[in-house]
Amino acid sequence: MAYRDLVPSSVLVAGIGPHLVGAAADTGKLLWKATIGSTKDKDVLRIALDEENVIAARGNELWCLHQRSGKIEWKVQSPIGATTVLTDGGRIYVAYGGEVACFNREGQLLWHELLHGAEGAVTLAAGGVVVHADYVR
Numbered sequence: 001m002a003y004r005d006l007v008p009s010s011v012l013v014a015g016i017g018p019h020l021v022g023a024a025a026d027t028g029k030l031l032w033k034a035t036i037g038s039t040k041d042k043d044v045l046r047i048a049l050d051e052e053n054v055i056a057a058r059g060n061e062l063w064c065l066h067q068r069s070g071k072i073e074w075k076v077q078s079p080i081g082a083t084t085v086l087t088d089g090g091r092i093y094v095a096y097g098g099e100v101a102c103f104n105r106e107g108q109l110l111w112h113e114l115l116h117g118a119e120g121a122v123t124l125a126a127g128g129v130v131v132h133a134d135y136v137r
Contacts, residue, residue, distance in 0.1 A: 011067055013054050015045035020056050022070050032070025037061055046085040048092070053105075055092050057082035062094060064107060076107040 012025040018039050022031040036045055036058045043059040049067065056063040060081050064073040079101055082094035091110065092103040101112040 013047060013049060013067065015047050015056070018045060018058065020045065020047065020054065020065065020070075022054075022067065031068070034063075034065060034070050034072065036063055043081070044083075046082055048085045048087045050087045050089045053087075055085055055087050057085040057094050062092070062103065062107065064092075064105075074107040076103070076109070078103075079109065079112045 010025055011031065012023045012028075014021050014023070015036075018035050018037055018041065020034045020036050022033075023029060024031060036056045037043065041059055046057045048055045052067055053073065054065045054067050056065065057078070060078050061075060062078045062082070062085075063075045065071060066073060078094055080094065080096045080099045082096055084093075084095040086093045090105065092105070092107075094101050094103075099112065099114050102110045104110055
C-alpha cells in the first residue's frame with residue numbers, strides 16, 4: 001500500500017500553531033478545528049495520518065482525532081516529547097533525541113526505549129512511510 005493510499009483525498013489536515021484544522025481538499029472549506037494543548041505552549045504541532053485518524057503530538061501530549069469529523073478519540077501523556085511522529089496504521093511511534101515510544105491505536109503505551117544510547121534527530125520509517133525530525137535537543 002502506497003502512502004498516498006492512506007490519506008483520503010477529500011480532507012486536507014493542517015497544523016497551524018496550536019490549532020489542527022481539517023478542510024475539504026477540493027474547495028478549502030473548513031470542516032473542523034481543534035486546539036491541541038495550551039495556546040501558550042511554544043511546542044510545535046506534529047501530525048501523522050492513517051486511514052481514519054489524525055495523530056497529533058505536541059510536547060508530551062499525544063492526541064487522536066477522527067480525520068473527517070475532528071472528533072477527539074483520545075488524548076494521552078507520552079513519556080517523551082515528540083519531534084517525530086509516525087503511524088503505520090496499527091501502531092503510533094513518537095521520537096525525541098534518540099528515544100522512541102510506541103503506542104497502539106487506542107493510545108496505550110506499548111514500549112519506550114532509548115535506541116543505541118544515541119541522542120539526536122530521529123528518522124522513523126514504518127509501513128513504507130519515512131518521517132524525519134527537524135529539531136535536535
